Amino acid sequence: MARRSGRRPGSPDTREAILTAARTAFAEKGYDQTSIRAIAAAAGVDPALIHHYFGTKDQLFLATMNAPFDPAEVLPRIIDGPREETGNRLVRFILTLWDSPAGAPAAALMRSAVSNEWTARLVREFVVTRILAHVVKGLDLDESEAPMRTSLVVTQIVGLVMVRYIVKVEPIASTPPAQLTAAIGPTVQHYLTGDLPAGLRHAELPARTSATS
Amino acid sequence: MARRSGRRPGSPDTREAILTAARTAFAEKGYDQTSIRAIAAAAGVDPALIHHYFGTKDQLFLATMNAPFDPAEVLPRIIDGPREETGNRLVRFILTLWDSPAGAPAAALMRSAVSNEWTARLVREFVVTRILAHVVKGLDLDESEAPMRTSLVVTQIVGLVMVRYIVKVEPIASTPPAQLTAAIGPTVQHYLTGDLPAGLRHAELPARTSATS
Numbered sequence: 001m002a003r004r005s006g007r008r009p010g011s012p013d014t015r016e017a018i019l020t021a022a023r024t025a026f027a028e029k030g031y032d033q034t035s036i037r038a039i040a041a042a043a044g045v046d047p048a049l050i051h052h053y054f055g056t057k058d059q060l061f062l063a064t065m066n067a068p069f070d071p072a073e074v075l076p077r078i079i080d081g082p083r084e085e086t087g088n089r090l091v092r093f094i095l096t097l098w099d100s101p102a103g104a105p106a107a108a109l110m111r112s113a114v115s116n117e118w119t120a121r122l123v124r125e126f127v128v129t130r131i132l133a134h135v136v137k138g139l140d141l142d143e144s145e146a147p148m149r150t151s152l153v154v155t156q157i158v159g160l161v162m163v164r165y166i167v168k169v170e171p172i173a174s175t176p177p178a179q180l181t182a183a184i185g186p187t188v189q190h191y192l193t194g195d196l197p198a199g200l201r202h203a204e205l206p207a208r209t210s211a212t213s
Numbered sequence: 214m215a216r217r218s219g220r221r222p223g224s225p226d227t228r229e230a231i232l233t234a235a236r237t238a239f240a241e242k243g244y245d246q247t248s249i250r251a252i253a254a255a256a257g258v259d260p261a262l263i264h265h266y267f268g269t270k271d272q273l274f275l276a277t278m279n280a281p282f283d284p285a286e287v288l289p290r291i292i293d294g295p296r297e298e299t300g301n302r303l304v305r306f307i308l309t310l311w312d313s314p315a316g317a318p319a320a321a322l323m324r325s326a327v328s329n330e331w332t333a334r335l336v337r338e339f340v341v342t343r344i345l346a347h348v349v350k351g352l353d354l355d356e357s358e359a360p361m362r363t364s365l366v367v368t369q370i371v372g373l374v375m376v377r378y379i380v381k382v383e384p385i386a387s388t389p390p391a392q393l394t395a396a397i398g399p400t401v402q403h404y405l406t407g408d409l410p411a412g413l414r415h416a417e418l419p420a421r422t423s424a425t426s
Contacts, residue, residue, distance in 0.1 A: 114327040151385040159372020172364040182410035197395035
């Protein structure tokens, strides 16, 4: 009963049905609360077929949003190295990514996230669970401060991408990557490891729900 | 010959024709190079009618993009006061604006700028000539450094707005304005008046064209 009779397993329809079911599930329930089994049931296919087409749950998630890169491959390049230069490495990575052929699909994803609430949820889930969680772990940040620190980082990175690649404000749009990294890397570093203002430091943050700890 | 016979001056059609011609002109030629006379000719109306409906060129420009506020009114609140707290005042103003009823049209404008190249040009022109030019003047910034400084500010402000109001990433989306100002204001201040990295300082910047000086 797992496969619908009118849909051949190898057809584009099947792949699309899986992706649609996966997008819905990831956007509604988040990455952690979504299972391949539930997506398979929603798409009317066998779970083994999803693994066959897309690999792991992580790879399926990347496929649902046409992710322009696989965090598992690039995260070590950001995390590994002197802790005090993490901000520079992160900014350099972002500029390298967007200046590469992967920049066009990344721009498309960004535009879509702004106009479409569902894509926004997927991107948010992608950034939070696939990227920032690993950066937090790699930098050994205080867990209670990590969400604030990483979302401050996101404000600076998203703004940089918007201004340089989407709205193209000069001179940022044509500043060489090395100089832009020198200008913005320290901001990112400060948000990651510098002092937070009163009210946002460890002891002053509200207790988080136990579900995520 | 200035008015077309089939279009009554007071009709919504006339207003819309003027706005369409103005949007085209401002986006194509920029604010400074656009005249009311040229817009009137393109819309097929008398220049006096444009003044009657919209007031000054500045007010017409604000109308073309449904600007959520008039810079002339709010700029003094950002510029006036201790120079070293300009970053805080700017961030506080942005948060106050977006948390107010003007936040919804401002969000619509931002979404539109991301998906529409023409709106992007209008917003860019608005930000550069109507806001940043005045901030530069008010802070008495080095003119050769001003474009880099102000566009660095724009990266941080645009990112803050995107993350808090458009994509709504927590905890930024629900952090009290005072704490967010304390976290992000110093970044803006640093971009405005702090040291720029090598390659972006006064003497190292390429000469600008004389057209804008």
